Amino acid sequence: MPPRNPARQTKPVSHSDVGAFRLYVRYVAISWRAQLQYRASFLLQCLGTGMITAGEFLVIVALFGRFKTLDGWTLPEICVFYGTVNLAWSIAEALARGFDDFGSLVKSGDFDRILLRPRSTVLQVLGREFTLRRVGRFALGVMVLTWGWTDLELGWDGARLLLVGFAVAGGVALFIGLLVLQATLAFWTVESLEVMNILTYGGVTTTQYPITIYPSRLRHFFTAVIPLACVAYFPIVAVLGHPDPLGTAVVWQCLSPTVGFLFFGLSLLVWRMGVRHYSSTGS
Amino acid sequence: MPQISVRHLAKAFRVTERSPGFWGTLRGLASRTTRTVRALDDVSFDLEHGELVGYIGPNGAGKSTTVKIMAGILVPDRGECVVNGRIPWKERAAHVAEIGVVFGQRTQLWWDLPVIESFELLRDIYRIPSTAYVRRRDELIAILRLEDLLDVPVRQLSLGQRMRCDLAAALLHAPTLLFLDEPTIGLDAPSKLSVREFIRRLNREQGVTVILTTHDMDDMEALCSRVMVIARGKLLSDGRLSDLRSRFGRERWLTIDLLNPDEPVRVEDFQARLVLRDGGRVRLAFDPDRVRPEQLIAALTARHAVNDLFVEHPPIEEIIAQIYQREGIAP
Structure with missing residues (x-):
């Protein structure tokens, strides 16, 4: 592409220096095109994940038809928890698919190629795939959240919307962090890493409900170790304006999604250790 | 300044040894036997x-x-x-x-x-x-x-x-x-x-x-x-x-085609070593410092009826194979 303005030719780097974000967008465009090449298979997979997620949700609705409340939480309230967590997870899964099946990259030796290119490894691994197949979970998350929100008449309250957005963003960061940690394990072992699914899928299934329904050990685990409660339970309690049965302060509830970003930052440090380990063992 | 300069490079890998079978895998979970493989051992060179x-x-x-x-x-x-x-x-x-x-x-x-x-x-x-x-x-x-x-x-x-x-x-x-x-x-x-x-x-x-x-x-x-x-x-x-x-390929190869494909050739009489015998085709390896090619050819043609002959350098594969052989490794 020739420079549009000849007067600016003295600075030839200006239009060729593709920054990290623009490169990422290029990767994403390529990934989407590749996925849409096989349209029938793509549509079926979207339908599949959508139906599975919808099925999971219908079970909850059915249970509520019988019990009305769960540990003091109503169905619309549960819907806000459920929607937020599933929204965050679906976005994270779509963004970080490249980390999710990272083991294959190490096994095939193609991680070498990533190291041979003058770009950050995280950017390149993220760029491998932005999967659209989980759009079903995403759609369900939006619908469930919207329904709960409307039913509770939470309205267009700026602070509430901001907080739920903050919770989703923190959740995405935390889930990506988990996927990065899972990928990092591949530097040490070629064994299957299904065990990490306990934390990701298991984490989603657990924290899509208010954590007050669980025994304290599980609550503590999802607050202190894998801090999913910080991006789901605590901020949503504040969004709902529901007094917290666990007795936390509103300030903590509003700020807790920050923990998701910290977790992500931590996972990047561990990732860097993993890359260093890889380049000292070569496998 | 050379473009690449490598000095005393060394690298060892630890290889995990797995015993075969189900019990081997199970045992591998508890204790691992590792073996150290020296992939590089004091390698030095320059590249201009x-x-x-x-x-x-x-x-x-x-x-x-x-x-x-x-x-x-x-x-x-x-x-x-x-x-x-x-x-x-x-x-x-x-x-x-x-x-x-x-x-x-x-x-x-x-x-x-x-x-x-x-x-x-x-x-x-x-x-x-x-x-x-x-x-x-x-x-x-x-x-x-x-x-x-x-x-x-x-x-x-x-x-x-x-x-x-x-x-x-x-x-x-x-x-x-x-x-x-x-x-x-x-x-x-x-x-x-x-x-x-x-x-x-x-x-x-x-x-x-x-x-x-x-x-x-x-x-x-x-x-x-x-x-x-x-x-x-x-x-x-x-x-x-x-x-x-x-250094490694002092030898030359003499290849002859005998008129009579079944005629035996006593290689040891010519200070040479047999490389190949395929019907009438005979390939001998010799060291030109010990036997001059014309002497070898003269001696051979005096005893055998020869249809065709030629002298050549052994291909590089042979030289490499000799180096490996000398070092006792299979290529």
């Missing part, structure tokens, strides 16, 4: 700008370990390695922006994309200025005859076509140093020739330093003036191809 060096050795000899260290993706245990004035693994991004790497067995192109789009993505990855990119791309397309391949998705290319595209992809950012790992593996004869011709031109006309690891001795003879032989992590030989010949 514009050299075209062959790097050969049996599988597992340490070739790819050396290449990975020079490429900046593996950290050695001991020793120094400086490439283009940098320690490769300490400044990975800056280093890899100036080198090109082609793996014969793996493509770096995007499987589902037309070739040209892979090139454009690489332009963005390597931050190649547009004008330089266009010039370089067109040049490579012309030399490697890629015009008709540009819009074809990579998965539909033949192996030879893909290798040509991969060579172009590795050179878009105009690296001054190119690592080629088995670039002709699996290619048909015409593709091999065109790949070789391209490598030669790249080296002669553009002064790109090339390090070629290969099992194909024809590649070596056609391209490399200098050959490094490695086995068990040690450099066995480093020098001109002709020096390698004179």
Whole structure:
């Protein structure tokens, strides 16, 4: 592409220096095109994940038809928890698919190629795939959240919307962090890493409900170790304006999604250790 | 200053040994037996700008370990390695922006994309200025005859076509140093020739330093003036191809076609060693310092009726095989 303005030719780097974000967008465009090449298979997979997620949700609705409340939480309230967590997870899964099946990259030796290119490894691994197949979970998350929100008449309250957005963003960061940690394990072992699914899928299934329904050990685990409660339970309690049965302060509830970003930052440090380990063992 | 300077490079790997079977796997979970393999053991060499060096050795000899260290993706245990004035693994991004790497067995192109789009993505990855990119791309397309391949998705290319595209992809950012790992593996004869011709031109006309690891001795003879032989992590030989010949390949081969294919030949009478007997065809290896070729021929023709004969250098494979044999390793 020739420079549009000849007067600016003295600075030839200006239009060729593709920054990290623009490169990422290029990767994403390529990934989407590749996925849409096989349209029938793509549509079926979207339908599949959508139906599975919808099925999971219908079970909850059915249970509520019988019990009305769960540990003091109503169905619309549960819907806000459920929607937020599933929204965050679906976005994270779509963004970080490249980390999710990272083991294959190490096994095939193609991680070498990533190291041979003058770009950050995280950017390149993220760029491998932005999967659209989980759009079903995403759609369900939006619908469930919207329904709960409307039913509770939470309205267009700026602070509430901001907080739920903050919770989703923190959740995405935390889930990506988990996927990065899972990928990092591949530097040490070629064994299957299904065990990490306990934390990701298991984490989603657990924290899509208010954590007050669980025994304290599980609550503590999802607050202190894998801090999913910080991006789901605590901020949503504040969004709902529901007094917290666990007795936390509103300030903590509003700020807790920050923990998701910290977790992500931590996972990047561990990732860097993993890359260093890889380049000292070569496998 | 040499472009690559390697001093006393050493690298060992710990290999986990697994016992076979279900119980072996189970035992492996509890306790692991590891074995240390010395992939590189005190390797030193220099490479000047514009050299075209062959790097050969049996599988597992340490070739790819050396290449990975020079490429900046593996950290050695001991020793120094400086490439283009940098320690490769300490400044990975800056280093890899100036080198090109082609793996014969793996493509770096995007499987589902037309070739040209892979090139454009690489332009963005390597931050190649547009004008330089266009010039370089067109040049490579012309030399490697890629015009008709540009819009074809990579998965539909033949192996030879893909290798040509991969060579172009590795050179878009105009690296001054190119690592080629088995670039002709699996290619048909015409593709091999065109790949070789391209490598030669790249080296002669553009002064790109090339390090070629290969099992194909024809590649070596056609391209490399200098050959490094490695086995068990040690450099066995480093020098001109002709020096390698004179050190290890003093022998000549005399091949004769006997008139009577069943006639026995007593090789030991001629101070020679039998290399091949195939019907009337007899190939003898001899040392020209001990028996002069004309003496040998005279002695042979005095005793046998000979249809045809010729003297030649043993091929490089033989020389390498001898080195390996001397070191007690199977190639």
